[in-house]
Amino acid sequence: MGILQVQNVNKSFGGLKALNNVNLDIEEGSLHAIIGPNGAGKSTLLNCFVGRLRPDTGTVKFNGRSLLGLSPHEINQAGVARVFQTPEIFSDLTLLENVMIPALAVRDGAFRINTWRRVDKQPDVRDRAEAMLADVGLADKRNDHSGNLSRGDKRRLELAMCLVQRPKLVLLDEPTAGMSRADTNNTIDLLARMSEQHGVTKIIIEHDMHVVFSLADRITVFAQGHPIVEGTPEQIKGDPKVKEAYLGGAHV
Amino acid sequence: MTKIVRETAHGDAIRFSLFAVLILAMPVWLVPFGAAYPDLMQKFAIYGLFAIGFNILFGLTGYLSFGHAAFLGVGSYTAVWSFKLLGMNPLPAIALAILLAGAFAWVIGYVSLRRTGIYFAILTLAFAQMSYNLAYSVLTPITNGETGLRVLNSDPRVLDHMMGAGEVDGPLVTNLFGMEMSGLPGFYFCAVWLLIGMFISFRIFRSPFGLMLMAIKSNQNRMNYTGISTRPYALTAFVISGMYAGLAGALLCVTDPLAGAERMQWTASGEVVLMTILGGAGTLLGPMLGAGIIKYSENIFSAFNEQTLHNIFGFLPDGIEGAVVSVAGLFVGEGWHLTLGLLFMLIVIFLPGGLIEGGHRIQAAVARRGKGGGSGHQAQPQAAE
Numbered sequence: 001m002g003i004l005q006v007q008n009v010n011k012s013f014g015g016l017k018a019l020n021n022v023n024l025d026i027e028e029g030s031l032h033a034i035i036g037p038n039g040a041g042k043s044t045l046l047n048c049f050v051g052r053l054r055p056d057t058g059t060v061k062f063n064g065r066s067l068l069g070l071s072p073h074e075i076n077q078a079g080v081a082r083v084f085q086t087p088e089i090f091s092d093l094t095l096l097e098n099v100m101i102p103a104l105a106v107r108d109g110a111f112r113i114n115t116w117r118r119v120d121k122q123p124d125v126r127d128r129a130e131a132m133l134a135d136v137g138l139a140d141k142r143n144d145h146s147g148n149l150s151r152g153d154k155r156r157l158e159l160a161m162c163l164v165q166r167p168k169l170v171l172l173d174e175p176t177a178g179m180s181r182a183d184t185n186n187t188i189d190l191l192a193r194m195s196e197q198h199g200v201t202k203i204i205i206e207h208d209m210h211v212v213f214s215l216a217d218r219i220t221v222f223a224q225g226h227p228i229v230e231g232t233p234e235q236i237k238g239d240p241k242v243k244e245a246y247l248g249g250a251h252v
Numbered sequence: 253m254t255k256i257v258r259e260t261a262h263g264d265a266i267r268f269s270l271f272a273v274l275i276l277a278m279p280v281w282l283v284p285f286g287a288a289y290p291d292l293m294q295k296f297a298i299y300g301l302f303a304i305g306f307n308i309l310f311g312l313t314g315y316l317s318f319g320h321a322a323f324l325g326v327g328s329y330t331a332v333w334s335f336k337l338l339g340m341n342p343l344p345a346i347a348l349a350i351l352l353a354g355a356f357a358w359v360i361g362y363v364s365l366r367r368t369g370i371y372f373a374i375l376t377l378a379f380a381q382m383s384y385n386l387a388y389s390v391l392t393p394i395t396n397g398e399t400g401l402r403v404l405n406s407d408p409r410v411l412d413h414m415m416g417a418g419e420v421d422g423p424l425v426t427n428l429f430g431m432e433m434s435g436l437p438g439f440y441f442c443a444v445w446l447l448i449g450m451f452i453s454f455r456i457f458r459s460p461f462g463l464m465l466m467a468i469k470s471n472q473n474r475m476n477y478t479g480i481s482t483r484p485y486a487l488t489a490f491v492i493s494g495m496y497a498g499l500a501g502a503l504l505c506v507t508d509p510l511a512g513a514e515r516m517q518w519t520a521s522g523e524v525v526l527m528t529i530l531g532g533a534g535t536l537l538g539p540m541l542g543a544g545i546i547k548y549s550e551n552i553f554s555a556f557n558e559q560t561l562h563n564i565f566g567f568l569p570d571g572i573e574g575a576v577v578s579v580a581g582l583f584v585g586e587g588w589h590l591t592l593g594l595l596f597m598l599i600v601i602f603l604p605g606g607l608i609e610g611g612h613r614i615q616a617a618v619a620r621r622g623k624g625g626g627s628g629h630q631a632q633p634q635a636a637e
Binding site: 050082092105109111112116122 | 455456458459460461462463464466467469470471473474475476477478479480481482484485488
């Protein structure tokens with residue numbers, strides 16, 4: 001039994017069937033990539049996991065608990081963190097503050113009026129955030145304004161913000177989109193290292209085949225709202241249906 | 253800029269003490285400015301409180317409310333009713349005003365915070381204008397309509413009568429256990445509340461709660477996906493700022509026990525926005541500075557009349573003098589809001605971070621020059637954050 005189970009999920013927008021009877025089972029501790037051409041329904045599926053969209057039919061279960069009808073913050077509190085296509089960080093705040101906020105969210109829950117002790121007098125949270133920043137190689141920038149970071153560093157910071165929560169599942173939506181080759185390689189290294197150290201389950205949506213084949217344990221290929229093949233990177237590389245979906249995919 | 257984990261936090265004790273000394277010594281150092289009389293200094297303290305509270309919502313959380321005068325009005329009416337029913341002691345009046353304004357803010361905030369940005373601003377404006385119109389119409393039994401609500405000798409004033417202070421000759425003045433709240437004691441009473449309000453603002457700014465509010469302002473989407481329920485945080489900020497406004501409204505009545513609906517008009521809501529932006533939204537001391545400057549200029553410019561202008565421009569030849577005086581006359585007296593508007597435009601265009609940012613720029617320039625000169629001279633840390 002996997003950590004995330006998706007059964008018979010359908011989602012339509014007007015006449016467009018974005019997700020067509022999707023079944024998925026994500027194994028705990030794995031890095032599972034979802035690939036497919038534009039409009040295949042990958043992002044729609046991800047939005048169903050995090051509470052932004054609600055499927056028309058079907059179930060999404062995380063550790064046996066249904067995620068349907070929960071709001072994004074409840075799903076996060078259950079142990080699911082998300083990395084966005086464009087890094088979503090608190091760009092008015094320092095790096096350290098950026099990482100302390102998710103750490104506080106884990107310690108204090110979704111809402112708590114905590115005004116008695118100052119932010120810098122919370123050693124448990126602060127130490128954890130500083131260690132996490134060191135882990136992604138941003139320790140010496142911790143008092144800088146995060147808005148001034150490069151795209152690659154923003155991505156590192158966002159990953160640190162997710163991992164500091166010690167989530168059970170991280171969802172990554174095209175984590176290397178719009179990045180230079182160097183930044184992409186850095187991010188791959190970081191993700192690989194994080195997999196070893198933290199052992200978190202990851203679902204990654206990606207266009208960049210270089211990223212997918214260097215990282216993924218398993219790959220699911222989507223086309224027209226439906227998973228057409230699933231297997232290891234080796235199996236996917238040789239599969240004729242994948243080539244068809246990507247290159248000659250104009251069938252009915 | 254917000255930087256609360258950084259070293260700036262360590263200077264807080266000094267910064268707050270300096271602020272306290274400056275406030276308490278106002279009757280001394282305001283003398284050369286011609287502003288050292290209690291009525292005006294009270295206004296500084298009261299509108300300072302109003303702006304400090306507003307800043308917790310607008311500066312920290314990023315929600316621009318155009319309806320905070322409603323809470324000022326609720327505070328004033330509550331205070332006067334407390335004077336009428338309970339007695340002229342300001343403490344129960346203030347406690348009740350804070351509670352009632354907080355409750356009122358909770359209701360308005362609960363509805364308005366379903367939207368953000370401009371829609372939120374419009375909702376708060378609509379609520380405030382509704383309150384204003386209600387105060388003039390249906391609620392006349394409570395607000396006494398256009399005449400305004402005042403304390404009468406025939407009012408019950410239960411506590412006063414119990415203490416045997418029921419019968420008073422002449423006008424009723426608020427008193428704190430016998431000490432009349434007018435003149436300097438009245439100012440110091442407001443100043444103490446200002447210091448309490450400022451202290452709470454410091455605590456909120458440096459606390460995890462304050463950090464959450466800043467994060468909501470910075471990126472609400474990320475907050476949702478970070479496991480934070482943003483609406484209760486924003487609502488708490490809204491209620492806190494409403495309570496500050498209620499306190500300010502009550503203090504206005506402590507010095508002059510009269511409440512009128514014009515206190516709830518949208519211009520009053522706009523004024524607190526101006527104060528906060530002028531001083532520096534999101535900074536600790538900016539709103540107080542903005543409130544002081546606006547109330548001071550109001551006092552100066554609205555007192556000008558044609559005669560004073562003739563005196564100032566008397567050195568000019570007659571024809572030119574007439575022209576200059578008639579143009580300048582538009583900007584003073586009743587028209588002093590024109591001056592305020594100009595000042596506000598200049599600030600928003602050239603110093604979007606408010607006067608505090610200006611202070612920082614000067615400080616940085618002085619520090620650079622000091623280093624360049626090789627004298628090792630460091631710029632004095634400014635009182636302003």
